[in-house]
Amino acid sequence: MADKTEKQDLAWRAIGGLAGLVTAWAARKAIGFAWEKTTGKKPPADNESLDIGLGEAIGYAVVMGVGMQVAQILVARTARRRYDAWKALRDAAREVTA
Template identity: 65%
Template sequence: MADDKPDVAWRVIGGLVGLVTGWAMKKLLGFVWVKATGKEPPVDTESPEVSMGEAIGYAVLMGVGMSVAQIVVNRTAKKRYDAWKSLKQVTPGQ
């Protein structure tokens, strides 16, 4: 029977990976936005000074970019964590 207890170490590591990924992607996507549009990213997409197209474009870029980054980074980190964990559980002489 598989161990159904949540792996606390992975939950902590996964949370930290998620925070760092979110922060890094916000910076990267903001940089991409500036290069593509020549303007700073909108701070308040509900502001009347921000056009509808700009607000939607920024929301799509951030939503898709953040989601893809989280999927890729979380899967990679989990795979590496599981590999490290399985190496750690192997005892010499078996």
Template identity: 85%
Template sequence: MADKTEKQDMAWRAIGGLLGLVTAWGAKKAIGFAWEKTTGRKPPVDNESLEISLGEAVGYAVVMGVGMQVTQIVVARTARKRYNAWKAVKDAARDVTT
């Protein structure tokens, strides 16, 4: 039989996975929008295309990589804190009723 902490870890994995997908999608859209507003050009789709300068391709890769990673770190840490707080409240409520 599965341990109670294993069930909670599975819940966090499901929440974390879904949160990761939504965060990546949202960050990509936001960074692409910011890139377009800053440079006046759409983000490079095909970095191997010779129509895109090397500097632009590398610049976009750096901005996208750093932006995505920072976003995922902030969201994951915030979500983990909220999940742990919710779990503590839930456990405290269960202790009061038993």
């Protein structure tokens, strides 16, 4: 049977995974919107297409990569802090009622 710490780790993995998916979706939408407002063009749908200039394809890839990573770091750290605070509060409540 799984012990308590293993269950908590599973809970964090589920929360972290869900936060990562939502963050990736939201960051992609936000970066695409910012790209369109900044350049006046839609984001490249296919960076391998020869219809898109090399500079534009590389620029979009760099902006998207950095933006996505920064967003995921910020959300993961915030989610972890909140999860740890919730876990500490829960454990303190269990000690009081025990």
